Amino acid sequence: MTTAKGDDPEPDPYTRLTDINPMYMGDTNGAANFIIAFATDPGANDVYFGLWDADIPQDLKNIRLPTGTFTPSDDWSAGTFEPEYTFTRIYPAGTSIPFTGGTITVAAEGDTYTITGDLNDEYGTEYKYRYVGPVTVKDESPHHLPQLTADVDDSSFYLAEGTYFGDLYQTGTSVIDIGFTSPDVFMSVEFISEGSTKFSADVLKPGTYTINADRSQYTLTPGQEYNKAGWEYIPIGTYCRVIGMTDTYGFATSGTITVEKSGNQYTITFDMTSANGKAIKGSYTGALSLTDGTEKPVISELEEDRVVDLSAITQGKQTYSGYWYDNGMNNWTLYVRDESIPGIDGMIFDFNMPDLGFLPEGIPTGTYELSSVAKENTMVPGFINTYLAGTWYIWANIDGHYGKKAPITTGSMTLGKEGDIWTIEFEMYDDARPPHKISGSWSGPMRISNEW
Structure with missing residues (x-):
């Protein structure tokens, strides 16, 4: 780890954070979400902290950063930091390292904040960060729609x-x-x-x-x-x-x-x-x-078969969304994508699974087929319901905008696991007439997240 030296005879174990950019992202399930972006040495790496707090800001023109100690969790609960948005990105490769353990402490004395991260990654490697200085929080929250004021x-x-x-x-x-x-x-x-x-x-x-x-x-x-x-x-x-x-x-x-x-x-x-x-x-x-509306137009933006290249993606994610489709089954979504890297392929696999609740170990390995009828242990075809839902191929431009996308309607995916490494092999088809073949494979670690 790079450390900054001060006047003390012993080296400071903390990397000094600079160029702070705190943002309020709105509230979910009674907790307020803040994302804080920092820089270390110019061109070296960025650091992000994703915090959840019980106090929801009421004055969006004068938002205060919450104080206290935050511990890791994926459940968006107050007093936690979210590993998905708590990470360091190392340049020039752009490699991201999520922080899955440790604490983030925020203290304030007047207008001066001290933000300390005593963190570690999934392999136990320690990372220590500290920021001391002023904080101005920018409101990036989605605003509620104005309600009727009269009959x-x-x-x-x-x-x-x-x-x-x-x-x-x-x-x-x-x-x-x-x-x-x-x-x-x-x-x-x-x-x-x-x-x-x-x-x-x-x-x-x-x-x-x-x-x-x-x-x-x-x-x-x-x-x-x-x-x-x-x-x-x-x-x-x-x-x-x-x-x-x-x-x-x-x-x-x-x-x-x-x-x-x-x-x-x-x-x-x-x-x-x-x-x-x-x-x-x-x-x-x-x-x-x-x-x-049942005779749907072709949504796929592909013009030919696609062999999907997922080699730039270092970590996947499995998300449990409970009864999202309200069909008596559990919804799980598997993401192999990184929208922070421009111009790369990505995949979203969406599943109807038995009603077993959240599984900390993730969904079972095996072969899953796309099914137009909702039934257990199948994948949900891609569709648009104001947002991308179901199973999709995506190609991301800069800033996370999709340069190309294609809903997956038929085919299969085989999911495997050995130790901490998951493997995916798939051969699928989009909604084009005639359909394009979308195939590929990937291996790597995955985070298991409960978002219900």
């Missing part, structure tokens, strides 16, 4: 357009997303109607639909704002957006929508309540324009 009464909609997604949730139902437009209000509704084997113009059946999260027939998916992995919040489910200088949102959490039909004309009546108690009422009379 939405008797909106009269003049246009209704939507998409039929078939049995999207594999519950024997039909999912139809419909947008209703008026001069000052937009209403987005996710109807769960009777099951249908194919698309037709009258797939939305007459009846009373009730807000309910169980995805049964004649229900409406509750509205909510959604955020994953630090991206901006987006509205999903059943909600209204009141258009103004600043748009406001009402996420429907109770109430009904009544659908009546005569010939090709619909009468649809809204009577719902938002999460903050505001009324969402209105009506629509007219034709309903629906498109078939």
Whole structure:
């Protein structure tokens, strides 16, 4: 380890950190997330600390760095540091070494902070860092969507357009997303109607639909704002957006929508309540324009078969996401990617696994097939649901933007392990017509993370 010498007769065991860049990344499950970026000697290496604290900042223009002692954990709990975002990157090779043990201590006296890292990697090698100086925290958090401030009464909609997604949730139902437009209000509704084997113009059946999260027939998916992995919040489910200088949102959490039909004309009546108690009422009379979303366009951006080169990736990750797909099975995702290195291949493998809870040792070894039907011990085909979900090939440009991407729809992957080293071999195909073959292999250590 490089050490900085001061006036003391004994060498200082701590590497001095400089050029501090602290960022507040928002809150998850009642804990606030901070990422602190440092530099050591110019051109030598960077150091990152990812901290979680119980106190969520209320004044985003005057954010204070939390103080205390932080220990390693992957569960995003207060008083911990997250190994995925606590690491050193060594130049010029750009090799990253995550810190899996030790402590980070933050103390403040007035405006002067002392940040001390007594850390070690997975092999037990010790790393000691210290920063002393001022701290100004930058707000990088995704901001919540503005909520309704008044009731939405008797909106009269003049246009209704939507998409039929078939049995999207594999519950024997039909999912139809419909947008209703008026001069000052937009209403987005996710109807769960009777099951249908194919698309037709009258797939939305007459009846009373009730807000309910169980995805049964004649229900409406509750509205909510959604955020994953630090991206901006987006509205999903059943909600209204009141258009103004600043748009406001009402996420429907109770109430009904009544659908009546005569010939090709619909009468649809809204009577719902938002999460903050505001009324969402209105009506629509007219034709309903629906498109078939089950005949999906090709998403793959590949132009030929791809032999995937994963040699630059030194560590993989397995993430447990609990009942993410709400299908009675456990969701696991295996990542072999490094978005900090521009212009390299990466893979995301997504699994439906038996309901056994978090497995500290990771998922079992063996051969896994892609399956279009959700069942245990299979991989989930790639799809887009405002973000990349399922199994994907990716090629990352600088700053983590995907230069090329391809959803994996068929094929298999074999997962092995010997000691601490995992092995992956895969031969898969994308959604192109005809499909491209995507194949490759990788070996290396993996972190096992519980993010549920």
